[in-house]
Amino acid sequence: MDTSASEQRLEQLREKAWQEGVVPGRGVDVAGGPIPRKPGYYGEPVVKPPVWTWEVPLYFFFGGIGGMSAVIAFGAVLFDHVDLARAAMWTAAIAGAVLSPILLIMDLGRPHRFLNMLRVFKHRSAMSMGAWILTAFGACAVAGLIALELHAHQISPGTLNQLLSFAAGIFIFGAAIFGTLLATYTGVLIGATAIPAWFLHRTLLPIHFGTAGLGSAAAVLELMGHRIPALNFLGFYAAAVETALLIWLSVAKHGAADRAIHEHGSGWFIRIGEILTGPLALILRFFGFIPWAAISFLVGALVSRMGWIAVGKVSGSDPESVFAAERY
Amino acid sequence: MIGEGLQSSNQRKHSYVRDNVEVGFFTDPTVCIGCKACEVACKEWNHVPDDGFTWTGNSYDNTGHLGASTWRHVMFLEQDRQKGSQITGPMSLGDHDPFRWVFLSDVCKHCEEAGCLEACPTGSIVRTETGTVFVQDDVCNGCGYCVVSCPFGVIDRRPTPLPDAGGAFKCTFCYDRQKSGLVPACAKVCPTESIVFGRLDDLRTRAKERVQHLQGLGYNDAQLYDPLETSVRGIHAFFLILGEPEAYGLPPKPQVPTIYLESAWTAAFATAIASLIVTLLAFAFSS
Numbered sequence: 001m002d003t004s005a006s007e008q009r010l011e012q013l014r015e016k017a018w019q020e021g022v023v024p025g026r027g028v029d030v031a032g033g034p035i036p037r038k039p040g041y042y043g044e045p046v047v048k049p050p051v052w053t054w055e056v057p058l059y060f061f062f063g064g065i066g067g068m069s070a071v072i073a074f075g076a077v078l079f080d081h082v083d084l085a086r087a088a089m090w091t092a093a094i095a096g097a098v099l100s101p102i103l104l105i106m107d108l109g110r111p112h113r114f115l116n117m118l119r120v121f122k123h124r125s126a127m128s129m130g131a132w133i134l135t136a137f138g139a140c141a142v143a144g145l146i147a148l149e150l151h152a153h154q155i156s157p158g159t160l161n162q163l164l165s166f167a168a169g170i171f172i173f174g175a176a177i178f179g180t181l182l183a184t185y186t187g188v189l190i191g192a193t194a195i196p197a198w199f200l201h202r203t204l205l206p207i208h209f210g211t212a213g214l215g216s217a218a219a220v221l222e223l224m225g226h227r228i229p230a231l232n233f234l235g236f237y238a239a240a241v242e243t244a245l246l247i248w249l250s251v252a253k254h255g256a257a258d259r260a261i262h263e264h265g266s267g268w269f270i271r272i273g274e275i276l277t278g279p280l281a282l283i284l285r286f287f288g289f290i291p292w293a294a295i296s297f298l299v300g301a302l303v304s305r306m307g308w309i310a311v312g313k314v315s316g317s318d319p320e321s322v323f324a325a326e327r328y
Numbered sequence: 329m330i331g332e333g334l335q336s337s338n339q340r341k342h343s344y345v346r347d348n349v350e351v352g353f354f355t356d357p358t359v360c361i362g363c364k365a366c367e368v369a370c371k372e373w374n375h376v377p378d379d380g381f382t383w384t385g386n387s388y389d390n391t392g393h394l395g396a397s398t399w400r401h402v403m404f405l406e407q408d409r410q411k412g413s414q415i416t417g418p419m420s421l422g423d424h425d426p427f428r429w430v431f432l433s434d435v436c437k438h439c440e441e442a443g444c445l446e447a448c449p450t451g452s453i454v455r456t457e458t459g460t461v462f463v464q465d466d467v468c469n470g471c472g473y474c475v476v477s478c479p480f481g482v483i484d485r486r487p488t489p490l491p492d493a494g495g496a497f498k499c500t501f502c503y504d505r506q507k508s509g510l511v512p513a514c515a516k517v518c519p520t521e522s523i524v525f526g527r528l529d530d531l532r533t534r535a536k537e538r539v540q541h542l543q544g545l546g547y548n549d550a551q552l553y554d555p556l557e558t559s560v561r562g563i564h565a566f567f568l569i570l571g572e573p574e575a576y577g578l579p580p581k582p583q584v585p586t587i588y589l590e591s592a593w594t595a596a597f598a599t600a601i602a603s604l605i606v607t608l609l610a611f612a613f614s615s
Contacts, residue, residue, distance in 0.1 A: 041403060041577030042386040044393045047481040051472040071603055075611040109470020109485050109494030113450075116469045120451035124586050127473040128449035180600030187599075191592040192585045193476040194443060199585065202592040210599035214607070229614035230607075237606050316476065323574055326581040 040319035047194045049316030050309065055107035057305040059100055060186045063134070064213025064301065065220055066096020067182035070141055072217055074176035075230065077148075077169060084226050085172070086152060089145040091220055092175060096182060097138035104134065126189040133185055137178035144171030183213030190312060196325035197258040197315035198308075204245060204252075205308070211241045212277055212301040219294035227290065235285050235293060242300075243278035246271075257325035260318065266310035273304025337526035338516060341509040344527070350459040351506070352528035353515065353565035354535050355433050358412075358542060358550070360522035362431035366400040366514035367391060373513035374399065374500065377490045387429070393577070394434055396486035399499040400514050405430040405575060413546030430570055433514070433523055434577075436461070436482045436499035438564035441584040444498070447477035452496075459528065460501035460564055470494040479560065479582035501564075528564060538568060559584045 040046055050056075073088035105114045117131035147168035151161055187209040191202030198205070215238025218231045249270070253262060260266050277300035284293035315321050334340060344351050370376065379397035384390050387404035394401045411428035438460045445453040445461050452467035453474060463483070474483050474496050483498040502512035510516070515525035524531060535552055542550040553573050554566035560582050573580050 040574055041405070042384070042389075044577050045481055046577050046579055048395075048475045048478060048484055050476045051485045068603060071607050074604075075607045078608070079611040079615045081611070081615075107472070109472065109496075110468070113467075113469035116450040116452070116467055117471070119467070120449070122446075122449065122451070124589065125447050125449050125473070126589070126592075127447060127471055131449055176604065180603050181596070183603070184596035184599045188589065188592040188596050189473075190476070192588040193447075194479045194481075194583075194585050195476055198476075199588045202588045203595040206592060206596035207599045210596065210603055214603045230610040233610040233614060234607060237610070312476070316481075319574075319577065322579055326579055326583070 040323070043319060045317045046319045046322040047196075047316050049313040050190075050195070051109075052107060052309060054306075055103045057302070057309045059103040059107070060209060060305040060308075061216070061302045062095040062099045062103065063186060064183040064209060064305075065216045066092045066094070066100055066141070067137060067179035068210075068213040068217035069095065069220070070137070070144075070172065070175035070179035071214070072221065072231070072234070073144070074172050077172055079230075081228065081230075082152060084221065084228065084231075086148060087221055087224055087226060088217070089141065089148055089172065089175075091217065091224075092141045092179065093145045095220075096134075096179065097141045100134060100182075101138065104131075126185060126192055130182075130185050130189055133178055133181045137175060137182045140171045140174035140178055144168055144175050147171055180210065184210035190308065193312075194322075195312045195316045196254075196318075196321040197260045197311045200254050200258050200325060201249070201252075201261075204248060207241070208245050208304070211238050211245070212297075212304065214238050215242065215277060215281070215297045216301045219297045222290055222294045223298075232285070232290065235290070235297065236282070239278060239282040239285060239293070239297060242274060242297075243282055246274040246278045249274065255324055256320050258315065259321065260311045260315035264314050266307060266314045269307025269310050270304055273300045273302075273307050276300025277304060336521065337530070338511055338518065338521055338524060340511075342506075342511070343509055345457045345507050345509075348457045350528040351501070351526065351564065352438075352531045353435060353501075353512070354524045354526075354531040354568070355435070355565065356522050356524070356535075356538060356568045357430050357432040357570060358547065358568065359520045360402070360431040360433060361520055362388060362402055362404060362429075363519060364391075364402045365517045365519060366433050366523055367398075367402060369513040369517040370400040370499075373502065373505070375491075376497075377486075379490070394436070394482050394484075394498075396484040396497040397490060399435065399497075401434045403430075403432045403434055403576060405432070407571065407575065409549075409571065411547070411570070412542070428570075431522075432567060432569065432576060433518075434567075435514070435565050436501075437480050437560075437566070438499075438501060439479075439584065440561040440563065441559060441586070443477040443479055443584045443586070444474035444483050444496075446584065446586045447473045449473060456501070456503055456506075458501070458506060460503065460506075461498075462500055462503050463496055463498060465492065465495050465497070468495040470496065472496070477585050479579055479584065481577075499565075531566075535566065535568060542568075553578055555582050558582055559587045 069088045069092040076085035122128040151164040184206040187206030190198045191205045218234040281293045281297040389404040410426035442461045452464045515523045549571045553569045556562040
């Protein structure tokens, strides 16, 4: 046998690789050594991680604010808080009918074909349902806002003004109904996928996204100066539900299958987001620091949305998560 | 089958599209020689752009995984296990331990219940006359939802600056060739007929016989990978595998994500109704 130094080194490496499965060091680092010891096929992802970029968590954030603002506007209209109703409808229209579609279109690989979203109606595709919900919401929110503003400015004669008031009520009701769906469907969207950390939490996600949307909408309106007990109550409610969800998330662990939520940087995103929307917002609100509670909730709602997308990328790239989830 | 010459289902012309016959691929690693002709033929016929020349260091596999620009992928498994009744001796790794090199050409599975097809919001992804799953590139707007809906991690969005970037791509089952009565490019060129194209029912029968034959030869861990019992309800491109599916990066129990819709929508509707009621109560009690 050739006993040159390089041959001996090669033998050493082979021996080490055989014993430990991996050879450390550059140049000799044949991934996993001669016999692969990585999970799955050389540690390659089994499912594909999401291709979505920053637009999508931002869309979830603004969609939640817009959708739930319409719900608050509906409550405000019913109970004669006209100024609040107008502010809420402006928020709903800007966040839900302008920013949301722009972000959603920006995220497409081929943005000029965004209208193809309305080519079919597929109730088994959450993305298709979302496109239709966003369209219906946008139409109702914009129509409701116009009717409400025309009515508030009293520019038309008596009967027409009555009609405008009626139309505003109908459209704002429609915006409220589609708004609740706009804020919650996004949880279904990522919950009904092949990404383990997402589908294992498919019941938590719509509750979290919807509640974060409601709390964020109330927070935006409070920061705009509408300090009324009803919004404070909604702030308490949302922060309390978020606290409960934080506990749920820390109790209902699925081991390797959803470790992206509990380990890695993505896990920190989720935890920081949940603490800001949950316990911190609750405490701040309890002690009367309402603007700070509102800011804490808004930041947390955005961070946790970014966290859930980051979790999807980590979880989707982790073959062991997929295998572990399927063993459930 | 080998020995049938031009009468093999891999070579002769057919009319499956016209006759609405369900077709499939049966891929058998025990006769694959790892030549990657399927990868090359696929790229050539379908004008699939290159997606980078990188050395993975994973055996002879520098393709890595299926994706928007990789529709066939030959896997190279190195396992410390015996292949059939192979005799192990001084030539095998570790002097006396068993060692085997397994090649398997991976491809889109063309699921009976396809996650990508269900998820597609534009109707770009359709099922063809032969039961395969096809992406209409002129309709796809690149929303990326099919990418996370595929339980096998096959379909992907093609990044810029590659040609036709932004859309989702995967194996077409050579739908264009099939319409002209031709065999898909990968099966046509496969020199050992490791990839067999044909009628799905014929292939399933043939695959069962092949597994029995191999087990008789001592391939004790030979099995079919065709998830008929899960919500995917079977795949049109199924595989014979040696050992566990995990080693091939194949999910052991793939599920079509639409089965999660019911519980997710229930939670969404409950949250929607709760939000409406709580908001109205908040105004009612504070007014």
